[in-house]
Amino acid sequence: MGAIRFALFRLLAAIPTLLLVIAIAFLMVHAAPGGPFDEERRLPLEIEANIAAAYHLDESLPEQFWRYLSGLAEGDLxxxxxxxxxxxAELIGAAxxxxxALGAIAMLLALLVGVGGGIAAALAHGxxxxxxxxxxxxxxISLPVFVIAPALVLLFAVYLGVLPASWSGADGGxxxxxxxxxxLALPQVAYITRLTRASMIEVMNSDFIRTARAQGLRTASVVRHHALKPAMLPLLSYMGPAIAGILTGSVVVEQIFGIPGLGQLFVRAALNRDYTxxxxxxxxxxxLVILLNLLVDMLYGFLDPRIRQR
Known part of the structure; x- marks a missing residue:
């Protein structure tokens, strides 16, 4: 019951945050120059007025915002x-x-390589x-996604010719x-490696690890049964920002590789002033970021008994 109350409290506390995000985004898209129906060839004023009335764009911003929130409360985007x-909803659902899939695979790869690399570095400290x-x-860490992606295309698609340079250029496999x-994964691999290394070094120098070693346990057993769980707590705290980084990075990656995902849809919508x-x-x-951060907090409580007791 405690976990359920905690989840409900966090969800209720997230509602004001989500409303603030919606309000800021609403004001920003309406403050941008141009409109969703601006064309190279200007329409007659009567037609523009009819279109604006049909989409309620002739109303004031507070009226438009309230209308949008009313539809949102009914699940209508x-x-x-x-x-x-x-x-x-149909466009987002298709993307x-x-x-x-891209984000989940990239996050799994980052965790496997980053945690493994961090442990290997910590056990061979110095x-x-x-x-x-x-x-x-x-x-x-020093290389951003918009540098890594073109470099990968240049190496593996242009020079070596072993991988497709774009989503549409592949055979569907x-x-x-x-x-x-x-x-998407390489920057997160770097962060996770450094975080795991630092956390593992700290844990391996703890008193309870020295006690476990004094009992004659092998290093692999000490790491697996005693050091790994507490060493993962800082990494778990980082998972929220890491997932957010994967999501925001996908906007750039989907544009570079021509992937028909939500990132590319968002960029096109922004360029077209497609407000909704x-x-x-x-x-x-x-x-998604709010729910994933909530999941991370709940997992943190399962891994750290002190959090559960609170």
């Missing part, structure tokens, strides 16, 4: 201004599976292996996931 035969892993991790996933589609994308991203 509204119609798309650019793709007029579709609702926003979500691709983006979530050695050549530790210095090499730390140098590689620092290099990964797993090969089209490889470069985007690596572009931009707002729907922002709401999805914000809700």
């Amino acid at each position: 509204g119609p798309s201004y650019r793709y007029r035969e579709y609702r926003v 979500i599976p691709v983006s979530l 050695s050549r292996r530790d210095r090499i892993i730390s140098a590689l991790a620092m290099s990964g 797993v090969s089209r996931y490889v470069l985007p996933v690596f572009a 589609l931009v707002l729907g994308s922002v709401i999805f991203y914000a809700t």
Whole structure:
């Protein structure tokens, strides 16, 4: 029951945050120059007025915002201004599976490689292996996604020719996931490696680890049964920002590789001043980050008994 109350409290506390995000996004998209129905060839004033009235764009901003919140309370994200035969929920629903698949695979890869690399570096603290892993991790932190992605395309698609350079250029198999996933995962691998290394070094120097070693346990057994769980607590706290980084990074990666995901949909909506589609994308991203942070907090409580007792 305690966990349920905690989850409900956090969800209720997240509602004001989500409303603030929606309000800021609403004001920003309406403050941008141009409009969703601006064309190179200007329409007659009568037609513009009819279109604005049909989409309630002739109302004041407070009236539009209240109308949008009223529809949102009923689960309606509204119609798309650019793709007029579709609702926003339909467009986002079609793009979500691709983006979530990329993000999930990239996060899993980052965890496997980052945790493994961090443990390997910590157990060889001060050695050549530790210095090499730390140098590689620092290099990964220094390189942003918009540099890593073109470099991967240049190496593996242009020079070596072993992987497709774009999503549409693949044969529909797993090969089209490889470069985007690596572009998303590599920066997070670097952060997770350094965080795991620092946490593992601290835990391995703790008194309870010295006691376990004094009992004659092997290093592998000490790490697996005693050190790994407390060493993962700082990493678990980082998972919320890490997932947010994967999500925001997917906007750049999907543009570079031409992936029909939510990131590319968001960029096109912003360029087209498709107000409702931009707002729907922002709401999805914000809700996902809030829910994932809630999940991280709950997992933290399971791993740390002190949190459960509180």
